[in-house]
Amino acid sequence: MSLTDAELTKLYDQYAHVIYHRCLSILGNEELARDALQETFVKVLRHSEDFRGQSSPLTWMYRISTNHCLNQIRNRKGRQEKLHVRREEIIGEGMTRPDEEGGDRAMIMTLLEGADEETRKCVVHTYFDDCTRSEVAELVGLSVPTVRKRINGFLHAARQAMGVGLDDVVLLLISLGPALNNALLHAGDA
Amino acid sequence: MPSLQNPNNGDRPSRLALGRLHTGELAADERKTVQDAMTDGSRAYLDELEAIKAHTPALGIAGLRTAADLATDSTAVIPPPANNWKMYIPVLLLAAIFVLSILPTLLGPEPGLIGTDGGGSTALKGGGAALLVYQLHNDEALRAYEGNALGEGDALGFRVNSGSHTSLVLMSVDGRGAITVFYPREGDAAVQLEGTGETTPLPGTIVLDGAPGPEIFVAVFDSSVAEARTSLEQAYSSSGAGGVLTWAQMADNVDAVSVERR
Numbered sequence: 135m136s137l138t139d140a141e142l143t144k145l146y147d148q149y150a151h152v153i154y155h156r157c158l159s160i161l162g163n164e165e166l167a168r169d170a171l172q173e174t175f176v177k178v179l180r181h182s183e184d185f186r187g188q189s190s191p192l193t194w195m196y197r198i199s200t201n202h203c204l205n206q207i208r209n210r211k212g213r214q215e216k217l218h219v220r221r222e223e224i225i226g227e228g229m230t231r232p233d234e235e236g237g238d239r240a241m242i243m244t245l246l247e248g249a250d251e252e253t254r255k256c257v258v259h260t261y262f263d264d265c266t267r268s269e270v271a272e273l274v275g276l277s278v279p280t281v282r283k284r285i286n287g288f289l290h291a292a293r294q295a296m297g298v299g300l301d302d303v304v305l306l307l308i309s310l311g312p313a314l315n316n317a318l319l320h321a322g323d324a
Numbered sequence: 325m326p327s328l329q330n331p332n333n334g335d336r337p338s339r340l341a342l343g344r345l346h347t348g349e350l351a352a353d354e355r356k357t358v359q360d361a362m363t364d365g366s367r368a369y370l371d372e373l374e375a376i377k378a379h380t381p382a383l384g385i386a387g388l389r390t391a392a393d394l395a396t397d398s399t400a401v402i403p404p405p406a407n408n409w410k411m412y413i414p415v416l417l418l419a420a421i422f423v424l425s426i427l428p429t430l431l432g433p434e435p436g437l438i439g440t441d442g443g444g445s446t447a448l449k450g451g452g453a454a455l456l457v458y459q460l461h462n463d464e465a466l467r468a469y470e471g472n473a474l475g476e477g478d479a480l481g482f483r484v485n486s487g488s489h490t491s492l493v494l495m496s497v498d499g500r501g502a503i504t505v506f507y508p509r510e511g512d513a514a515v516q517l518e519g520t521g522e523t524t525p526l527p528g529t530i531v532l533d534g535a536p537g538p539e540i541f542v543a544v545f546d547s548s549v550a551e552a553r554t555s556l557e558q559a560y561s562s563s564g565a566g567g568v569l570t571w572a573q574m575a576d577n578v579d580a581v582s583v584e585r586r
Contacts, residue, residue, distance in 0.1 A: 139385050142385060143383060143385070146383040147383075148347050148348070149347055151376050151377045151380040152343045152346065152347060152373055154376060154379075154381070155372060155373060155376045156339070156343075158376075165476075165533070166531070168381050168531065169479070171380075171381060172391060172479070172529065173528055173529070175388055176388060176392045176528075179388060179389065179392040180392050190349055191349070192340070192343050192344050192347055192349055205509050259340075260332075262339075263338055263339045263340050264332050264336075264338045265332065265338040265339070265340055266332045266333065266338060267331075267333075268334075269340060269341075273340075
C-alpha cells in the first residue's frame with residue numbers, strides 16, 4: 135500500500151533536510167541537490183513496501199541518494215558547461231592550493247568518474263559521510279578488507295593521476311567535505 | 325572532519341550515525357553510545373543539519389506522486405545496434421533543402437513551444453516514435469506544448485512511445501548548440517524499451533539550467549549514443565534548431581520537442 139499524504143509529510147519533515155544536506159555536500163550544486171532529494175523521495179513512494187520494512191529509513195535513503203549522486207557525477211562530462219561550481223564553495227578559504235583554478239576538485243571528480251561503482255560508493259561514504267570501514271562495508275555490501283582495498287586503490291590512482299603526494303590528496307579530500315557544507319550554508323540565499 | 329589522515333576508526337560517530345540520532349531513529353542505548361562519542365565536529369554537523377532546514381525545498385506531495393507515476397525502473401541497457409551514422413547523410417541532405425521551405429511554418433505562429441509535437445498533435449510518426457515532455461511544477465505535470473516557456477530550475481519529466489522501436493537515446497541541444505545526453509545515464513548503449521506501442525514514462529526528472537533557448541529535446545530510437553549524438557550535431561550544424569526539427573520530422577526513428585526559455 136502506498137504511503138498516505140500524512141505518512142509522506144512526516145517522512146519528509148523528518149529526513150528531507152538530512153538528505154538535502156548530504157546531496158549538496160556531494161554534488162556542490164543546489165539544483166542538483168534538489169533533484170537528488172526529489173529522486174530519493176520518488177523512490178520512497180515507488181518502493182513504499184520495501185521502505186516500510188527498513189529498520190533505518192535514513193540508511194535506505196542514503197543508499198538511494200548515493201546512487202543518484204554518483205549518476206550525476208558520472209553524467210558530469212556531458213553537463214560540465216551546465217554546472218556552475220564555484221571554487222570558493224568547494225575548496226574553502228582554508229585551502230592553499232591556488233595553482234589550478236578548480237582543477238583539483240575536477241581531478242578528484244574525474245577520478246571518481248573513472249572508478250568502478252563499488253569504489254565510488256566506498257569513497258563517497260568514507261569522505262562525505264565519515265563512515266567507519268564497517269559502516270561502509272554494510273552500506274555497499276562488501277567486506278571490510280575489500281572496502282580498505284577499494285579506498286587504497288582510489289588513493290593510489292589519485293596520487294598517480296595528480297602527480298602529487300599523499301598529503302595533497304588528503305587535503306583535497308578533506309576540502310570536499312565540511313568546507314563545502316559551511317560555504318553553501320552561509321551562501322545559501324545568495 | 326572526514327579525513328584520510330584521521331580515518332573514522334569508530335572513535336567518533338559517523339555522519340550517518342549522527343543523522344540517525346538527529347532524526348530520532350536510534351534506540352536509547354544507541355543514542356547514548358553516539359552521544360558519548362560525539363566530538364566538536366559532531367556537534368558542528370548537527371548544527372549544520374538544523375541550519376539547513378530553512379534551505380530545504382518544501383514538500384510538494386502531488387508533484388512527487390506525479391514524478392513517481394512517471395518513473396519506471398526499466399533502465400536496463402542493451403548493446404547498441406550496428407547502425408552506421410552515415411545512413412543519415414541522405415536524410416540530412418534532404419533536410420537541408422526541406423528546412424528552407426518549412427522553417428517559417430515551424431517557427432511561425434506558436435511563440436511558446438514548437439516542434440514535431442509542438443502543436444499538441446497526438447498522432448504518431450511513421451515508425452511510431454513519439455516524445456512527450458512534461459513540466460513538473462508545484463503539484464502539476466503540464467505538457468510542454470501548452471505554451472509555457474520554461475526557465476532555469478524547472479523540472480521536466482518525459483514519456484515516450486517507441487512504436488516498433490526497441491531502444492532509446494534522449495538528448496537535448498540548447499541555444500548554444502551544447503548537447504546533453506539524459507538517457508542512458510551512462511555508457512553508449514541505448515535504453516531498452518519494450519516496443520509495445522504504449523506510451524512509457526522515463527525514470528527520473530531533469531532540472532533545466534540557465535542555458536539560452538530554444539532547447540530541443542530529441543528522442544532517437546534504435547541508435548547508439550555515439551550515433552545519435554553525431555546525427556544531432558550534424559543536424560544542428562546544418563541549420564541550427566530548424567535543422568534538428570527537420571531531421572526529427574523526416575526520420576521515422578526520431579522525435580523532438582522544442583521549448584522556449586524565458
